[in-house]
Amino acid sequence: MKSVVIEQPNQLTLAERLLPQPAAGEVRVKVKLAGICGSDSHIYRGHNPFAKYPRVIGHELYGLIDAVGKDVSAERVGERVVVDPVISCGHCYPCSVGKPNVCNELVVLGVHRDGGFSEYATVPARNAWAVPAAIPDENAVMIEPFTIAANVTSQVNPTEKDIALIYGAGPMGLTTLQVLKNVYNVQQVIVADRIEERLAMAQRNGADWVINNSQQPLAEALAEKGIKPTLIVDAACHPSILQEAIALASPAARIVIMGFSSEPSQIIQQGITGKELSIFSSRLNAGKFPVVIDWLARTLIDPTKLVTHKFDYQHVTDAIELFEKDQRHCCKVLLTFN
Structure with a gap:
């Protein structure tokens, strides 16, 4: 063979x-x-x-x-x-x-x-x-790529009332987007990326608002609309993102990191404790295959996109x-x- x-x-x-x-x-x-x-x-x-x-x-x-x-x-x-x-x-x-x-x-x-x-x-x-x-x-x-999104979302328990921000419109960001919109019915999901074509993919996968953060700082774009995300998913995992996510997050928000960088991230602890943020990490999947198979059987997610x-x-x-x-x-x- x-x-x-x-x-x-x-x-x-x-x-x-x-x-x-x-x-x-x-x-x-x-x-x-x-x-x-x-x-x-x-x-x-x-x-x-x-x-x-x-x-x-x-x-x-x-x-x-x-x-x-x-x-x-x-x-x-x-x-x-x-x-x-x-x-x-x-x-x-x-x-x-x-x-x-x-x-x-x-x-x-x-x-x-x-x-x-x-x-x-x-x-x-x-x-x-x-x-x-x-x-x-x-x-x-x-199914396996969607188990990564299943693992992430199972930790942070999304609700319809969440305002979610996803960093990165690559495969992991887009699977998570579909799950947030179609499984958890999150009413507002924002996706940030630096590539216009990727942002177009995010729109096709259900994003409510896309932001090219190479053209406008995220803090500025969100402030213009008075938005403070209650759930932030880092699917890009650049070392600079964590501190920015802490600064952008609503009090009591959840932040989840989907990958890793070999470079250190500098964070200000006061931003975490002052808002009582919860920070999660996610690796691979913890027995999520039956979950995703069920989602597919019920046509809640669409891998063809x-x-x-x-x-x-x-x-x-x-x-x-x-x-x-x-x-x-x-x-x-x-x-x-x-």
Whole structure:
């Protein structure tokens, strides 16, 4: 079988590998579609501190179970599945409080263990979630990205009365936008970005107001309308954003950080305690696959609004380069297999 392997930073190969056999408690998935994420690019370029090389990247994958290991029902063969990339121990403190995504022994497919940019992948059977027949393949492969938004929103408990501000109209910002508007019915969601085409995507995904903060400072734009956001989502994660979010936030607001920067953020503590702000962080997802599958089944979210490009997996280098360089026209890129 062919696999996309990052041998070392900036060295990608399409390697011929032996067909893997599922171990006890595992299934083998014949991959049909996989999505490119920023973290895949980071591993490719050597910017992910958690990755070990060589590595088959890819943690957004959809396919069919074609073999099962010991202690897994043979009835699962042929099942359409999406794969939760979070593999946890189930017994450490984080796992015991419902946060397997930060397990003390965390393993993430495509980061610590070979992932889904391959014709076949073996994964724990409990991580392979059945996809209802009514959900099309191209929506199914987008379940994992929406679990990130599900994880974020589950922590901050949005309400219809919130005034939400999202920094960044990339894939994570747009999935969160859809969830805030369509699942939680937040009446006003504002999206800030520096790229006009991305802001147009935000409008197509339901944003009530978009702001190009390269043309007008956010503080000025919000002050003109007397708006103080009660919920701020940082999906851009530049070091300067956190302090600005603290300054812009309404008293008693919630701020959630979706990613990370290797550079420090300077913040003034008085701004946090003076308003009694709550600051959250979110990594991966904590068992949110059933939640997103239910949203899709009820057509509350629409992944088709995010997918802009598809490539055969053999052109993965071109696909990643497009994802990295064309932020004006590229949002979600899918790879097709088999």
